[in-house]
Amino acid sequence: MPTVQYLEMVHKLGLDSLLGKDWDLYLMAFVAGLLGLLVLIYRARQQQELERSQRRQRQQELELQRQREEQQQAEEQQAEEQRAEEQAQQQELELQRQREEQQQAEEQQAEEQRAEEQAQQQQFPETSNQTGEEAELQDQQQ
Numbered sequence: 220m221p222t223v224q225y226l227e228m229v230h231k232l233g234l235d236s237l238l239g240k241d242w243d244l245y246l247m248a249f250v251a252g253l254l255g256l257l258v259l260i261y262r263a264r265q266q267q268e269l270e271r272s273q274r275r276q277r278q279q280e281l282e283l284q285r286q287r288e289e290q291q292q293a294e295e296q297q298a299e300e301q302r303a304e305e306q307a308q309q310q311e312l313e314l315q316r317q318r319e320e321q322q323q324a325e326e327q328q329a330e331e332q333r334a335e336e337q338a339q340q341q342q343f344p345e346t347s348n349q350t351g352e353e354a355e356l357q358d359q360q361q
Contacts, residue, residue: 238245
């Protein structure tokens with residue numbers, strides 16, 4: 220009940236006698252203060268959202284940069300593997316070429332040796348008649 224009595228007293232006295240004759244200015248100042256407070260709170264929220272979006276954007280940029288670096292490393296590794304494979308192929312071709320040269324040299328040497336034997340047989344026919352069967356065996360062995 221004391222609140223009812225308080226309200227009755229305020230009503231009897233009126234706002235002019237309680238707050239003074241400029242009570243409407245005080246009320247406008249109070250409302251302007253509340254409005255200012257609401258604007259500050261709203262701006263603070265906007266600032267927080269802006270910071271969050273900037274943070275997300277930075278994280279996305281860092282993620283993209285990390286992905287680019289990983290992709291670049293993968294490409295470099297692939298290029299290195301390809302270079303190593305090409306180098307191995309070149310070495311294999313070089314070895315094959317050397318084997319072919321060696322085989323040709325051996326064949327040429329064998330051909331020269333046969334030519335020398337034939338020349339000797341033509342110069343000394345008596346030894347070749349005696350061992351004709353032996354020469355045929357040697358040719359078959361070679």
